[in-house]
């Protein structure tokens with residue numbers, strides 16, 4: 001079962017599970033595994049209560065305690081990542097960690113409702129399938145294709161600060177790396193790539209820098225563009241392959257669906273949302289997945305604070321007993 005809502009839309013949708021067409025797919029970070037929801041996308045209308053049968057008591061217990069690192073372990077790892085960045089002259093590498101929250105009970109539908117209310121510009125979702133349950137809300141679009149006009153949109157979102165703070169060179173350069181990476185790929189598909197100014201992008205308690213792109217493409221190029229874009233340096237790093245391998249070595253557990261993407265096909269659009277600010281739910285615990293772009297100018301303590309802020313953005317919406 002799945003519930004989701006699209007950016008700036010009031011309706012809550014589900015997938016009817018009435019045909020073999022995949023309407024919503026979660027693709028993991030490595031592009032190797034998928035969770036698919038087949039059938040027609042339909043409005044849940046007022047029947048949301050049905051979803052209160054979503055129960056976590058049948059979910060497995062969380063056992064992989066080794067995947068949780070504490071603050072001092074995180075600081076040591078980020079110091080190693082910075083050394084690696086210097087040695088390999090990298091522009092950016094995204095390092096992530098998991099944060100454990102324990103509870104007796106979680107009200108999943110209420111938590112989902114909180115997320116969609118507090119992240120109106122995001123794709124918000126909640127699903128349980130085959131003993132796997134995830135919840136999340138984030139507003140970064142890896143791709144949005146308008147089937148009628150042929151216009152493809154994407155964005156570069158990076159750099160993180162609390163709302164009240166002022167951007168420094170570190171965040172500006174970090175976001176530029178993502179912008180240049182995306183721009184170089186898009187130029188292969190059109191001579192007319194429109195690039196917006198870089199603006200603040202609010203996401204709950206924090207802000208990011210965002211540059212938007214649009215271009216007209218042929219429908220047969222969509223999947224190629226997505227395959228080239230993912231994972232962008234907003235979630236991986238540059239050069240992509242070196243960073244993918246380094247991430248596996250530095251992070252002591254698999255990212256699973258975190259930093260992957262969510263494909264949704266409606267009558268009008270093909271959407272690809274980046275799966276950040278998300279949590280995997282277990283029987284009596286939730287694992288929050290949070291990361292940040294590390295550069296040669298990173299301060300490990302500030303990076304820790306950033307992951308704490310990102311974790312809080314999800315955690316404060318979870319209704320726990």
Ligand SMILES: C=C(O[C@H]1C=CC=C(C(=O)O)[C@@H]1O)C(=O)O
Pocket residue numbers: 094096157158159160208233234235276277289290291292293294310
């Ligand atoms: C990798 C994450 O955020 C990305 C998206 C926005 C800002 C980011 C940053 O400032 O590092 C990251 O690139 C995450 O939230 O786990």
